[in-house]
Amino acid sequence: MNRHPGGDEHTKEMLRLASVTVPARILDMGAGDGQTVRLLRDLGFYVQGIDLITSTDVTWGDFLHTSYDAESFDVVLSQCSFFISGRIQEAFTEAYRVVKPHGFLLYSDVGIRNSQNLIDSVVNVGFHIICFQDMTEIWRQYYVECLWRGEDISKLYCPIPKGKYGYYMLICRKEG
Numbered sequence: 001m002n003r004h005p006g007g008d009e010h011t012k013e014m015l016r017l018a019s020v021t022v023p024a025r026i027l028d029m030g031a032g033d034g035q036t037v038r039l040l041r042d043l044g045f046y047v048q049g050i051d052l053i054t055s056t057d058v059t060w061g062d063f064l065h066t067s068y069d070a071e072s073f074d075v076v077l078s079q080c081s082f083f084i085s086g087r088i089q090e091a092f093t094e095a096y097r098v099v100k101p102h103g104f105l106l107y108s109d110v111g112i113r114n115s116q117n118l119i120d121s122v123v124n125v126g127f128h129i130i131c132f133q134d135m136t137e138i139w140r141q142y143y144v145e146c147l148w149r150g151e152d153i154s155k156l157y158c159p160i161p162k163g164k165y166g167y168y169m170l171i172c173r174k175e176g
């Protein structure tokens, strides 16, 4: 089961929007049980994933303080993970540190409406936004489909916060 709205097609769409091709080095921050790590490896990419849950395809660790070298990945990907850490700004700072100059952050997650806070957070650490999409309707549909299949949505990792929240995609580039 995908733990992010849009599923594998959304992941591939983000790669297309940033024109990321093999053999890029990709880090999945908040990789869960590694579903996206496996998808990207099957596509031929070199991929590392980091998460607080243990899985065979993912390295255990806190994405706020990774042990990866600075500027060691062409792409950082994160789907539905930074928001629940409660420390979005620090997560963006770490993403910025590990991505190479001219590399990309492919990001989709919950954010407060309006999305200006989220945009300010990525720009403040130094990323340049090249694409933005409001995915809130896709996010709602994701939960409807989970309910329709009879899944217990309280067990989903992707949170449903109270209040005025949306779900957003950002494709960002680190300037050289």
Ligand SMILES: C[S@@+](CC[C@H](N)C(=O)[O-])C[C@H]1O[C@@H](n2cnc3c(N)ncnc32)[C@H](O)[C@@H]1O
Binding pocket: 002, 003, 004, 029, 030, 031, 032, 033, 035, 036, 050, 051, 052, 053, 061, 062, 063, 064, 078, 079, 080, 081, 082, 084, 085, 156, 157, 158, 159
């Ligand atoms: C909704 S799941 C998304 C998993 C995966 N990105 C996906 O789309 O299938 C959120 C994940 O973020 C992870 N996470 C939250 N805070 C983290 C942190 N500080 N360091 C590493 N992983 C974290 C959780 O353990 C969880 O697996």
